[in-house]
Amino acid sequence: MIASNNNNNKKKQKPEYRPPSSLETNKKPLRSDLPFDFRFSYTESSPDARPIGLREPKYSPFGPGRLDRTWTGVCAPAVDLKVKSVDVGVGEEGADLEEKRTVIREKIQGKPLTKAERRILAEKCQRNKTKRQINLGRDGLTHNMLNDIHNHWKHDEVVRVKCMGVPTVNMKNVCTQLEDKTFGTIIHRHCGLLVLYRGRNYHPRNRPVIPLMLWKPHEPVYPRLIKTTIDGLSIEETKEMRKRGLAVPALTRLSRNGYYGSLVPMVRDAFLVSELVRIDCQGLDRSDHKKIGCKLRDLVPCILVTFDKEQIVVWRGKDYKPPEDEGEQFFADRQLFDDPQSDMDCSEETRISDETRFQQE
Structure with missing residues (x-):
């Protein structure tokens, strides 16, 4: 009797660790309902740019059989190219996906923040208050970075994003892609420092499924930027x-x-x-x-x-x-994103004090 009780009290041994293998085909591929094409970088690649060749076979960077989307060598489209209807054009599909992203974002954001709430959340992301931030470097907004942003949103309503290097040439594109792909809202910007708000109705348990890329795919071959002769010259x-x-x-x-x-x-x-x-x-x-x-x-x-x-x-x-x-293409070096006339509503003294504080940091 005592021996049987001792056997029951023993912990069950964990199964031995087995590394993932492409030979295991019994697992179903992961499905993601995100309404946009998966790319390695959303800011440093353009859907309009047409490559002239590929540097490697079309191996999916998500791993073999791990995602229900087909890798084309450039992206993993949200719409299956083999199943899509012939009557529906590419422009209509893009418009439908954009409309779906807008609806999801409006549902998550809820009621807009007041000016006081924006200032309080922006104060929480100062360097003397928190050290948590996401660095956005030469690769721009990468696909795996979306998962990092949602991990930060588990613990706080806002996350600080520091943009450095090549992507900062076009900060308007960086801000647009961040809001479009994360469904968040940028509530403050000072040069390359962004404060990204998750939304009133955001809940970590309802976060979207974001499959991770296991490696960086090779960039396709694009036409040469500099030709032998400049157009119009000998x-x-x-x-x-x-x-x-x-x-x-x-x-x-x-x-x-x-x-x-x-x-x-x-x-x-x-x-x-x-x-x-x-x-x-x-x-x-x-x-x-x-x-x-x-x-x-x-x-x-x-x-x-x-x-x-x-x-x-x-x-x-x-x-x-x-x-x-x-004037329409570029942001000012500092914006509060309260409304289109936010800088006009802010007093000059508050603006100068904020700029002085960020410069000291």
Whole structure:
């Protein structure tokens, strides 16, 4: 009798650990209802950019058989390409997914925050109050970063996101993708520091299913950014322009993991005086030069001349006209996101004191 009681009191031995294997096909693939295509980076890749080739076979970075979406080599579409109807166009599908994301976001956000609530939540994310933050680096907003944001939202209503390097050239895109993919709201921004609010009706138990990528997929092959000859110029004129571009005084020098939010307005202002602009990128990776150049080409807009000697040289073109929508494309260095006229409602004294406090941090 005593021996039987001792046997019952013994803990059951845990089964031996077995590492995951692709040979185990009895597990069902994970299903996610998120209404957008899964990409490695949502800010550094564009659905409109068409690759001309792939560097590897179409191996899913989520693992073999672990996700119910097909990996196309660039993304995992939310709509199965094999099952979709022929009558429904690509534009209609994108509009339906965007409408679905808007409905989900409005349901999670609930009633808008008051100005006092925004200020209280922004104060909680100061460096002297908390050290918890998410670093957004050269890869931009990656897919696995969405899971990290929801993990932070388990413990607090807001999370601080620090943006550094290449993505900060276009902060408007970073803020848009953050709100679109996490269904949150940015309630404060100071240069590259963002405060992301989860929403009134958010509950950690109802968080979406986000499958994790097991490795970083290779980037597809895209057309060359810099061609042998610039459009409209001969070979000799192109060579001469590249020599002159490298001899032009540098507009600015980019620091590693710095904030480049004012780079596009600086290039636009420089084009009013000079037709060639050189940006010193010593210390940055070669891939960063190409990413920054691609963003400048689309945002300024301008023509890329060369990436030689760790420099970015851009040309304004023959018939250059300053863009008229400059104010609509860029944020100010500091915003409270209360409403469209939030900066006008805030007093000048409060604005100066907040800027002084962030500079001291």
